[in-house]
Amino acid sequence: MTRPSAKMWALWALGGVLVAAALACNAAGLRSDEGTQATVAAVYATITAQAMTASPDDPDAIATATVEPGSEDDEEGGLTPAAPNARPGNGQALSVPRCTGSITIDGLLGDATSTTSVTLADNTFGRGQWTGVGDLSGEAQLCWTDTALYVAVDVTDDVRVQTQEGSTMWRGDEVELFLDGDLRGDFYSNIPSSDDVQLGLSPGNFENLSPSAVQYRPDVRSADVTIAAQRTDSGYTLEAAVPWSLLRVQPAAGQVYGFCLALSDNDQVGQASQDSMVSHCPNLITNDPTTWSTIELLGG
Numbered sequence: 150m151t152r153p154s155a156k157m158w159a160l161w162a163l164g165g166v167l168v169a170a171a172l173a174c175n176a177a178g179l180r181s182d183e184g185t186q187a188t189v190a191a192v193y194a195t196i197t198a199q200a201m202t203a204s205p206d207d208p209d210a211i212a213t214a215t216v217e218p219g220s221e222d223d224e225e226g227g228l229t230p231a232a233p234n235a236r237p238g239n240g241q242a243l244s245v246p247r248c249t250g251s252i253t254i255d256g257l258l259g260d261a262t263s264t265t266s267v268t269l270a271d272n273t274f275g276r277g278q279w280t281g282v283g284d285l286s287g288e289a290q291l292c293w294t295d296t297a298l299y300v301a302v303d304v305t306d307d308v309r310v311q312t313q314e315g316s317t318m319w320r321g322d323e324v325e326l327f328l329d330g331d332l333r334g335d336f337y338s339n340i341p342s343s344d345d346v347q348l349g350l351s352p353g354n355f356e357n358l359s360p361s362a363v364q365y366r367p368d369v370r371s372a373d374v375t376i377a378a379q380r381t382d383s384g385y386t387l388e389a390a391v392p393w394s395l396l397r398v399q400p401a402a403g404q405v406y407g408f409c410l411a412l413s414d415n416d417q418v419g420q421a422s423q424d425s426m427v428s429h430c431p432n433l434i435t436n437d438p439t440t441w442s443t444i445e446l447l448g449g
């Protein structure tokens with residue numbers, strides 16, 4: 150056995166240095182990746198903070214988000230991205246006027262003289278069950294007051310079935326209302342949070358079950374909604390005054406919220422079942438606020 154020469158010791162030492170350098174490079178590479186991710190996170194944190202603090206009715210805040218690339222304002226560091234104020238592609242966005250006329254919540258529609266209309270006829274659940282607009286569809290009218298959002302729906306439904314109340318009323322004929330009270334604050338979050346309200350509005354069964362409301366989200370509880378319904382030849386009508394306090398917002402002209410109206414259908418007589426849903430939001434996933442459309446409150 151021969152002893153390593155001085156030259157071999159030198160080569161081993163050099164090799165060790167190179168290996169250590171390679172490891173150091175790799176470690177530096179990892180740190181570099183982490184740094185990039187941290188930077189991205191910081192940028193998004195900034196965007197989120199801006200969206201949280203920007204007033205939805207502040208036109209300047211919106212304008213800063215729409216700077217044209219290459220324009221004078223498009224200077225590095227001069228852009229302040231903010232979340233949009235609409236959800237294009239999610240169905241008809243509604244511009245809702247203030248209510249006029251003398252409105253009585255009795256299920257008889259037509260007493261609100263200024264409303265916006267929306268057709269509920271996009272099948273969003275139970276594709277194999279929904280046989281067309283005669284099976285389930287609706288025409289809704291909306292207006293607003295300082296205290297409530299007024300909703301009137303003329304529902305076409307071939308078989309009226311409701312055996313449930315409270316948190317299971319969705320397993321029967323009912324109207325569902327979705328409102329995202331902080332549209333821009335968490336615009337990209339597809340998980341419902343405390344500002345996302347989902348209500349069920351049931352016409353009852355026109356016998357021993359009275360019209361009633363329930364809050365499904367953010368938590369399940371009974372909902373204090375003034376509500377009435379009437380049986381019709383083609384289905385039923387439902388009329389409701391939904392308090393803004395229940396929707397967790399302070400209404401004002403110009404405010405924009407995430408919003409969707411939907412209908413749930415059960416045609417299984419005597420059973421608790423959900424056959425299908427229709428809406429004006431064609432992409433509706435009930436627990437994903439990014440699939441809802443929007444509502445704007447008009448002044449005047």
Ligand SMILES: [Ca+2]
Pocket residue numbers: 252253254255256257258259260388
């Ligand atoms: Ca009425």
Ligand SMILES: [Ca+2]
Pocket residue numbers: 283284285306307308414415416
């Ligand atoms: Ca039906």
Ligand SMILES: [Ca+2]
Pocket residue numbers: 306307308309310322414415416
């Ligand atoms: Ca039905």
